[in-house]
Amino acid sequence: MTPTTVRRINWVGGIFTVLTVIIAVLWAFPIYWGIVSSLKPEDEVVRPYIELWPETLTFRHYWFALTQTQIGSWYINSVVTAVGVTVLTVSTSLFAGYAISQLRFPGRTVLWWLILASFMVPTQVLIINHFVLMANMSLLNSWAGIILPQLIHPVIIIVYKQFFDQVPKDFREAAAMDNASEWNVLFKIYIPMNWGVTTALSIVTFIWAWNAFLWPFLAVTRTEMMTITVGITQVYDAFGVYYAQQLAAAVLAGIPVALAYLLFQRKVTQAITLSAGIKG
Amino acid sequence: MSEIRLNNVSKSFGGVQVIDGISLEIGSGELVVFLGPSGSGKSTLLRMIAGLETIDGGTLTIGGKRSEHLAPGQRDVAMVFQNYALYPHMSVRENMAFGLKNIRMATSEIDRRVQDAARILEMDALLDRRPAQLSGGQRQRVAIGRAIVKEPAAFLFDEPLSNLDAALRVRTRVELAELHQRMQSTMVYVTHDQTEAMTLADRIVILNNCRIEQIGTPMDVYLYPSSRFVAGFVGSPGMNFLKAELSATDGKQIATLGNGSDVALSVDLPPGAYELGIRPEAVQVRATPAATTGKAAVVEKLGDRTLVHLHLDDGTSLTALDGGRSEVKPGDIVHLDFDISQLHLFDSDGVAHHAK
Ligand SMILES: Nc1ncnc2c1ncn2[C@@H]1O[C@H](COP(=O)(O)OP(=O)(O)O)[C@@H](O)[C@H]1O
Ligand SMILES: [Mg+2]
Numbered sequence: 001m002t003p004t005t006v007r008r009i010n011w012v013g014g015i016f017t018v019l020t021v022i023i024a025v026l027w028a029f030p031i032y033w034g035i036v037s038s039l040k041p042e043d044e045v046v047r048p049y050i051e052l053w054p055e056t057l058t059f060r061h062y063w064f065a066l067t068q069t070q071i072g073s074w075y076i077n078s079v080v081t082a083v084g085v086t087v088l089t090v091s092t093s094l095f096a097g098y099a100i101s102q103l104r105f106p107g108r109t110v111l112w113w114l115i116l117a118s119f120m121v122p123t124q125v126l127i128i129n130h131f132v133l134m135a136n137m138s139l140l141n142s143w144a145g146i147i148l149p150q151l152i153h154p155v156i157i158i159v160y161k162q163f164f165d166q167v168p169k170d171f172r173e174a175a176a177m178d179n180a181s182e183w184n185v186l187f188k189i190y191i192p193m194n195w196g197v198t199t200a201l202s203i204v205t206f207i208w209a210w211n212a213f214l215w216p217f218l219a220v221t222r223t224e225m226m227t228i229t230v231g232i233t234q235v236y237d238a239f240g241v242y243y244a245q246q247l248a249a250a251v252l253a254g255i256p257v258a259l260a261y262l263l264f265q266r267k268v269t270q271a272i273t274l275s276a277g278i279k280g
Numbered sequence: 281m282s283e284i285r286l287n288n289v290s291k292s293f294g295g296v297q298v299i300d301g302i303s304l305e306i307g308s309g310e311l312v313v314f315l316g317p318s319g320s321g322k323s324t325l326l327r328m329i330a331g332l333e334t335i336d337g338g339t340l341t342i343g344g345k346r347s348e349h350l351a352p353g354q355r356d357v358a359m360v361f362q363n364y365a366l367y368p369h370m371s372v373r374e375n376m377a378f379g380l381k382n383i384r385m386a387t388s389e390i391d392r393r394v395q396d397a398a399r400i401l402e403m404d405a406l407l408d409r410r411p412a413q414l415s416g417g418q419r420q421r422v423a424i425g426r427a428i429v430k431e432p433a434a435f436l437f438d439e440p441l442s443n444l445d446a447a448l449r450v451r452t453r454v455e456l457a458e459l460h461q462r463m464q465s466t467m468v469y470v471t472h473d474q475t476e477a478m479t480l481a482d483r484i485v486i487l488n489n490c491r492i493e494q495i496g497t498p499m500d501v502y503l504y505p506s507s508r509f510v511a512g513f514v515g516s517p518g519m520n521f522l523k524a525e526l527s528a529t530d531g532k533q534i535a536t537l538g539n540g541s542d543v544a545l546s547v548d549l550p551p552g553a554y555e556l557g558i559r560p561e562a563v564q565v566r567a568t569p570a571a572t573t574g575k576a577a578v579v580e581k582l583g584d585r586t587l588v589h590l591h592l593d594d595g596t597s598l599t600a601l602d603g604g605r606s607e608v609k610p611g612d613i614v615h616l617d618f619d620i621s622q623l624h625l626f627d628s629d630g631v632a633h634h635a636k
Contacts, residue, residue, distance in 0.1 A: 168363070168365070170361050170363055170365035171365055171367065173332050173352075173359075173361070173365065174359075174361060174365040174367070175378075176331070176332065176351070176352040176353060177330065177331075177332075177352050177353060177357075177358065177359050177379070178353060178378050178379030178382055178426075179351075179353030179354070179379055179382040179383050180353075180378070180379075180382050181382070184382060188367075188378070189367060192369040193367075193368060193369055195369075
């Protein structure tokens, strides 16, 4: 490689770096703005000009959110429902994906097409049915009522099927020679060989469930049963909306997801790529 | 008592008949090699024994027990896969123990067998490694170890050496032969490599187009191939094939080659057009005029011997095997003699007739 090409590549690389930084700043700014605003007194927030740093730093809104609202219950509700959705979605999808990928049974193709088709149906279309169904089952205002309709994630089944499809047939045959039961083939070979996928899918499902708003908003009317995403919309008092207060609650709501991202950064990126390949 | 008996077995894939009525007996303690080109049905036949392919018709008996309807794990056979198929997330020890745990064998017995196998294969030090931390040759050993711990009636190998480099392949081949001698167990070994077949086999089963061409000891197959296909497939460098016209005068038989030379021989065949087969070692380079002459095109010096690739006048190619100190140079006109006891004639159906 000649020095000129090296220089040209550095130059191009430099432009990309600058572009990436600009885009990152554009993306990160609203988050920064939200956090900074939540630390300002309410009157500073509504000033018509931009102030990048609070004139008076205050934790009052956080204190308010933590003491004057039911944020503790909301947290618990969110944790229980998000974990419930994650565990149930991932475990059922795992079995479904395995069965469709590895077992031969009548109706397999039809089932597969149904799953693919259901993936084309946006949840919003089903939401009235879900509501009526949950109401008839008297599950509104309950954890089960929040969880059940959120278990429909065909994309997880599709990802699992594709990964199980890619496991070389040799392993299945070696397991057959080794007297392994179907159960053992799944739990001792297919799942351990695809731990990465399970972790990644669990993380994204958790994040989806944690951030879910529309369904929990409809399914719950009692304040103490709300999830945190729904609960933060309740942070107002008789005098109307207070932006800083709401933002403080929103920041508190976002912390677990932010932590999940930070802890499992690589896995999350991988999971998003995995599901994006299918979600388009 | 661990012989394998296939009786008139057949197999089709989606309506296409692949194996059609093959019968075969593999004796207890025998090492039988299925040899044939790619697509000749070797793997299918082996997998039918293993239970990885269903048997559509006929019967299979392993160690005296009817087995065609048994699940793979219940046939008392162990298989070594071409790609080893070691479970990547398990240690060597766990890989070997997996099949034993599945039949709820006592832990102490599992440990004993794993230790024994590790000792036999000299891999005690590797037991706690993962397959990814092993070399190709070591993985091969683990795959064999995984079979040994089962103490099966028979071992099945599907091209087990094809993923190794040339030097390692030769070494492992010798080790396998040793293992067989030590364990005295029944083995069925699939390969497309005739050298492997010749060196390892007690008997070779030669397959072509999913049909058995010949069954015999390596020397049988080498010296008395039953067909043109076997003659061409076994032996390296391969047998020479020349057009020949067989005639009989005064009770003497003569084969006339394409270049007009006559070769006297004795064979139970009527006059007519045949293909004459002769191995390079039966074509001798002479200093003085002999049966025929050819022009040396390429001379390959192999040290202990020399391969001389020749053309006869009519353009027929022929390879002769000469000594290591051969003086033949490309372009030389060479005198050639044929060892007439090693001549074969093939009729138009490819059936072999051996000279007496
Ligand atoms: N699963 C299968 N489906 C359809 N045809 C197959 C299948 N397995 C093998 N065959 C066919 O059976 C024949 C023998 O194949 P195989 O036993 O793999 O040959 P070999 O091991 O000698 O290379 C081939 O013609 C191959 O195309
Ligand atoms: Mg094969």
